[in-house]
Amino acid sequence: MARTKEFNEDQALHQAMLLFWKKGYEATSIPDLLQVMGISRSSLYDTFSDKQALYIAALEHYKKVSLNKRVILERASSVRAGLRQYFEHHIATAYDTSLPGGCFVTNAATTLESPDEKLNELIKTSFSNLEQAFSELLEKGRQSGEIDKTTDIKALSYLLLNLHQSINVMVKVDPDQQRAKDMIKIVTEGI
Numbered sequence: 472m473a474r475t476k477e478f479n480e481d482q483a484l485h486q487a488m489l490l491f492w493k494k495g496y497e498a499t500s501i502p503d504l505l506q507v508m509g510i511s512r513s514s515l516y517d518t519f520s521d522k523q524a525l526y527i528a529a530l531e532h533y534k535k536v537s538l539n540k541r542v543i544l545e546r547a548s549s550v551r552a553g554l555r556q557y558f559e560h561h562i563a564t565a566y567d568t569s570l571p572g573g574c575f576v577t578n579a580a581t582t583l584e585s586p587d588e589k590l591n592e593l594i595k596t597s598f599s600n601l602e603q604a605f606s607e608l609l610e611k612g613r614q615s616g617e618i619d620k621t622t623d624i625k626a627l628s629y630l631l632l633n634l635h636q637s638i639n640v641m642v643k644v645d646p647d648q649q650r651a652k653d654m655i656k657i658v659t660e661g662i
Contacts, residue, residue: 480518483508485536488529493571495582496526526579527590533575534597541604550612551659554631558638558655565638566648577639602632609662618662627662634658 486507491499501522505512519525540557547553565573580594606628612618638651 478508478510478514481532483510483518484525484528484532487525488532488536488575489571491526491529492533492575492578495578496522496585497582523585523587523590527587527593530576530579530590530593534593541601544604544608547608549615550608550617550662553608554659554662555655558634558659559652561635562638562648562651562655565642565651566646573639573642574636577636580636581640598632598636601635602628605631612662631658 486509487504490503490507494503499522501512501515504522504525505515508515510518515525519528540560543557543560544553547556564570571578576594576597579590580598583590585591606624609618609622609624609627613620613622613624618624634655641651642648
């Protein structure tokens with residue numbers, strides 16, 4: 472007869488996500504995870520199989536619980552308004568002191584060298600989905616005449632993706648979010 476889980480899996484996964492986000496994969500130990508998740512070693516292995524599988528589940532959980540910022544871009548009334556709203560929200564979230572700082576996916580991409588194909592694909596897909604969202608907004612702007620027809624949408628989308636990622640990294644070394652806001656203002660006014 473199978474044992475019934477004696478813990479809330481979503482809540483435990485959320486706690487693991489916050490710990491991995493704060494400390495990174497390598498610095499997070501199994502005892503650390505057991506403590507924050509409030510579960511036994513056997514429950515961790517029965518439910519998630521191993522630390523790496525738990526890490527991947529935590530990244531997938533992060534993507535689910537994070538506000539889908541892509542919606543801001545999809546519903547934007549104009550390119551400039553959409554980019555301003557998107558980056559205002561992103562900067563506020565990245566600098567939110569109640570969170571570990573930056574972006575969990577960006578942290579994973581910059582601190583973990585893993586041969587795990589699923590993990591690498593999860594990170595790559597997250598980045599490419601955001602780049603695609605920027606591209607779609609810019610293309611709408613080109614069609615409406617807000618963006619010049621000669622603008623290289625692909626290059627500009629990639630620039631915006633890189634600005635997004637750089638904010639996630641810079642938040643760890645520069646607590647002045649106004650600098651990020653000023654940078655985005657220059658970029659959006661130049662579009």
